[in-house]
Amino acid sequence: MIFAFMWATTQSFRWRPIRRSVYPENLIQVTRDCDFPKLDVFICTADPYKEPPMGVVNTALSVMAYNYPSDKISVYVSDDGGSELTLFAFMEAAKFATHWLPFCKKYKIEDRCPAAYFSSSHCSSTTHAEELKMMYETMKMKVESIIDRGCVGDEHIKTDKQREAFDRWADGFTRQNHPTVVQVLLETGKDKDITGVEMPNLVYVSRQKSKASHHHFKAGALNVLLRVSAAMTNAPLILTLDCDMYSNDPNTPRQMLCFMLDLKMSKYGFVQFPQRFHGINKNDIYGGENKRLFQINPIGMDGLAGTNYVGTGTFFRRRAFFGGPSSYVSAEKPELNPNHVVDKSIQSEAVLEMAQSVASCEYENGTRWGYKMGFRYGSLVEDYFTGYQLNCEGWDSVFYHPDRAAFWGDIPINLDDVLSQNKRWCVGLLEVAFSKYSPIIFGTKSRGILMGLAYSHFAFWGIWSIPVTIYAFIPQLTLLNGVSPFPKVRTLHDVSGSSVTYLNLGSSCMYSFSLDLTSKTA
Ligand SMILES: O=c1ccn([C@@H]2O[C@H](COP(=O)(O)OP(=O)(O)O[C@H]3O[C@H](CO)[C@@H](O)[C@H](O)[C@H]3O)[C@@H](O)[C@H]2O)c(=O)[nH]1
């Protein structure tokens, strides 16, 4: 039964797979660089010890240096770890960025993540590059020494603004219980790089936490960033990135614009780039690359009504978080709506006050955030659930897989982490499978049978464990007990009947399952 169900749902991915190409050099025929839409980038981090701040800083620097007008980019960092160490790392990064951005642009560097560039074979050995490398290493040592110490010492606090920021980490400030911290580290229009060009906005946000209210994990953090960014810049396009990923191609936003600026594609809510990973262990023994999940199945869904959202490397239209293309859901405050134009400085009192208030833990009570608006609550896999809901509301989506990886990320490489990640995914997916939004009924009704089946394939992914466990133990048990694992063949009718079907479906499904495990060589 399970094999038959999984086999049937897989067929939807094979129905109409498509591969897309883009020609960013033709964008000039539609718009000029100075008219590009603004882009808000959301980077999530949750623990300074598991996700080292230097890694988060590298993620941010790689997107701040995008080949895109700097004054159109705003980077918002959500720190659910509520750590002064992460804030300190970003204060240092803001200074380094004023050297790094012009360097990348001058020499047309492709690896705009400093850690990746300095350790690569294309790292230049000119004096300028050596200077930058030295600057980066000094920053890294400084940040790492602070992390070893566990706090920011007085000798590192140079200005009143910094003093005011770090004073918030007073007694009683813990990760689970603290007030909102919103710190503007760079402001477009005020801060310039060393060649006099505008810097992007860079804002550190640690939302209020209290043991008394539910924080809804990453979905909660992203909804806070949706509101804080609406109060500050309200860009029509949003990129969500995990801190364990960095940009590998400065031209990614231009590739995305080829879809988002196409008037025929106004119903497209998001553009998903594949999750690709480096540092996978030899032979990828845990199937961590997840090629079928992140690269093969999405091209099948793209040919139907759109791919699923995988949590990172995704460009959204802000409008997609406010109801379907033809059923607008308005926010409770007009300033948070996607059409609101921000005409004040991001450091003005009114804007900062608004940002503080929308990041408080009580703010969402009685509102539609997480249910009808923004990233959706109710599943541990907020990415799958959010993308699915947007698709059901009528948004289509695009999967674009360029030759040069748009982003590189990390994936668990030891058994413990792999098991806990897979368990979290399975539970989150089954939460959707057995909810009133179950893709088999709700999804099919909203987006047709093929999309319903595709989403069901993911939602019911956890039930694989049943045949996999049986296949793992039955042969040994039958061998030890001296019985055959297969039904006895008595007549020709039996052979052509159920047992062959069972074996065929079983082997076909086990074959596709093993594809995941051998995806590196497949
Ligand atoms: O309370 C939380 C928990 C997590 N995160 C961030 O969420 C991201 C993803 O978490 P991670 O522990 O790396 O989960 P993974 O299993 O590696 O992530 C995959 O699965 C998640 C859940 O489906 C998606 O959100 C991710 O984008 C996707 O890469 C990280 O940047 C975290 O910092 C928060 O901001 N707040």
Ligand SMILES: [Mn+2]
């Ligand atoms: Mn991750």
